[in-house]
Amino acid sequence: MRASLLAPLLALSMLAGCATPALRGTGDLGVVIERATGSVQILDTTHRSSLAKVEGLGDLSHASISYARDERYAYVFGRDGGLTKVDILRQRIERRIIQGGNSIGGAISPDGTLVAVANYEPGGVKVFDANDLSLVADIPAVGANGKRSKVVGLVDAPGHRFVFSLYDAGEIWVADMHDPKQPVLHKFVDIGEEPYDGMITSDGRYYAAGLFGEDGVALLDLWNLDAGVKRALVEFGRHGEKLPVYKMPHLEGWAATGNQVVLPAVGQHEVIIADQNTWKEIARIPVAGQAVFAVARPDGRQVWINFAFPDNDTVQVLDLPSRSIVKTLKPGKGVLHLEFSPRGEQVWLSVRDENRIEIYDPDSFARIGTLPAESPSGIFFTSRAHRIGL
Amino acid sequence: MIATTSTPIQADTSHLSQERKHELIRLVRQDCGSCHGMKLTGGLGPALTPQALKDKPAAALISTILQGRPGTPMPPWNNFISESEAGWIVDSLQTGFPDAR
Numbered sequence: 001m002r003a004s005l006l007a008p009l010l011a012l013s014m015l016a017g018c019a020t021p022a023l024r025g026t027g028d029l030g031v032v033i034e035r036a037t038g039s040v041q042i043l044d045t046t047h048r049s050s051l052a053k054v055e056g057l058g059d060l061s062h063a064s065i066s067y068a069r070d071e072r073y074a075y076v077f078g079r080d081g082g083l084t085k086v087d088i089l090r091q092r093i094e095r096r097i098i099q100g101g102n103s104i105g106g107a108i109s110p111d112g113t114l115v116a117v118a119n120y121e122p123g124g125v126k127v128f129d130a131n132d133l134s135l136v137a138d139i140p141a142v143g144a145n146g147k148r149s150k151v152v153g154l155v156d157a158p159g160h161r162f163v164f165s166l167y168d169a170g171e172i173w174v175a176d177m178h179d180p181k182q183p184v185l186h187k188f189v190d191i192g193e194e195p196y197d198g199m200i201t202s203d204g205r206y207y208a209a210g211l212f213g214e215d216g217v218a219l220l221d222l223w224n225l226d227a228g229v230k231r232a233l234v235e236f237g238r239h240g241e242k243l244p245v246y247k248m249p250h251l252e253g254w255a256a257t258g259n260q261v262v263l264p265a266v267g268q269h270e271v272i273i274a275d276q277n278t279w280k281e282i283a284r285i286p287v288a289g290q291a292v293f294a295v296a297r298p299d300g301r302q303v304w305i306n307f308a309f310p311d312n313d314t315v316q317v318l319d320l321p322s323r324s325i326v327k328t329l330k331p332g333k334g335v336l337h338l339e340f341s342p343r344g345e346q347v348w349l350s351v352r353d354e355n356r357i358e359i360y361d362p363d364s365f366a367r368i369g370t371l372p373a374e375s376p377s378g379i380f381f382t383s384r385a386h387r388i389g390l
Numbered sequence: 391m392i393a394t395t396s397t398p399i400q401a402d403t404s405h406l407s408q409e410r411k412h413e414l415i416r417l418v419r420q421d422c423g424s425c426h427g428m429k430l431t432g433g434l435g436p437a438l439t440p441q442a443l444k445d446k447p448a449a450a451l452i453s454t455i456l457q458g459r460p461g462t463p464m465p466p467w468n469n470f471i472s473e474s475e476a477g478w479i480v481d482s483l484q485t486g487f488p489d490a491r
Contacts, residue, residue, distance in 0.1 A: 035428065036428070059427070059428070059429055059431075061423055061427055061428030061429060062424070062427070062428075062433060079427055079428070079429075079431075079433065080429075080431075102427070102431065102432060102433065104433070104434075120432070120433060120434070121432070150434065152434075167434070194463075196434070196463070212463055244458060244465030244466055245463060245465055246421065246465055247421070247424045247425075248424070248425070248434065248463065309421045310470065334420070352420065353416075353420075
């Protein structure tokens with residue numbers, strides 16, 4: 001009698017035990033995009049391991065991620081206009097919508113309540129409730145020329161704002177989201193031709209859009225919108241010999257180290273070190289190819305750089321105090337992205353054509369780990385949740 | 391004198407090895423894909439689907455691949471791709487591009 005009553009109880013408690021995994025935080029976790037298969041892996045930087053693969057995220061051939069402020073949910077912005085909210089603790093898709101035809105990236109509001117997506121098609125920004133992904137606001141990007149424009153370089157900014165650039169129209173818009181359903185737009189026109197990406201400095205003060213059609217960057221001081229958009233770093237452009245550009249540089253990875261910014265020079269085998277306050281060039285460093293990402297170690301001492309085709313098998317390390325390349329690595333074909341652990345004792349590289357993630361010690365440059373991944377691209381650690389502009 | 395029916399230019403691809411074709415498929419999907427989308431449905435650059443390319447003359451597309459399009463981000467690829475290889479790529483794009491795997 002007693003045994004037959006106990007058995008189902010025991011089974012129940014065992015079930016409950018299985019359904020409640022050990023408590024853990026997410027501060028040492030991250031996500032890597034597997035671009036060819038529409039999947040992501042959940043990564044653990046403490047054990048240098050992969051915890052799970054989550055599938056069904058659509059076309060991730062270009063994708064990026066913003067994190068909820070609790071570092072539990074990853075919002076994945078996919079090429080096909082998909083917006084997927086991944087629960088990295090439960091290792092599953094929490095919610096997924098197709099919000100546009102073709103998107104390039106997104107951002108999360110400083111208070112974590114709004115997720116914004118930049119769309120190429122139809123050109124504009126859509127803003128969603130971070131909780132249930134319901135549409136809150138739709139901002140069509142119709143420029144002063146009356147035409148709908150692709151949107152690039154969308155970031156969050158202090159003051160409950162989103163900032164983004166209109167590629168076709170050559171404009172920068174600041175959207176004040178204090179009333180989420182009625183964004184107040186501040187538009188800056190004639191900022192330069194073909195802004196192809198934008199970034200915000202880590203203090204949230206300057207928004208810079210890289211220009212493809214002209215030399216230099218379009219610079220907006222978010223502390224003083226009345227001053228308007230100014231042109232800076234014209235030497236950053238392609239004046240002189242214009243080499244063909246095989247991949248647009250990404251500006252999100254521009255290494256802002258407190259008082260210096262390291263920028264990939266468009267179409268040239270150089271990076272530029274600039275003063276972050278005056279936005280004047282300090283030095284120009286020859287590198288192995290056309291830089292795509294220039295990512296600073298969290299201590300700002302060195303910057304790791306990867307390159308466009310055909311030099312995308314190479315990674316170089318720029319030492320800022322000596323302004324010299326101190327290491328050249330060949331991790332394998334198709335190094336697409338790199339990400340430092342929060343305090344910089346590890347750097348993770350996605351090596352697309354080798355179907356591997358490589359983990360390096362940034363001090364000794366020794367390879368300290370390798371993980372299989374299918375055509376890996378962007379690697380995003382949860383510490384991004386607390387950085388302005390990511 | 392002027393042909394009334396357009397005949398697609400058949401690139402001579404008989405010399406293209408299977409291995410080289412695989413390299414080209416990878417190049418188009420991955421590297422062209424960084425602007426045109428890995429599924430070639432467009433991105434910063436236009437879509438390269440059969441539907442999008444159906445009214446475009448093959449010779450012009452081949453020229454775009456090899457020489458690029460000045461004034462746009464499209465770079466010339468003639469350092470990496472021969473004319474006959476560009477012809478094979480255009481033909482494949484117009485009829486439905488093979489998958490990478």
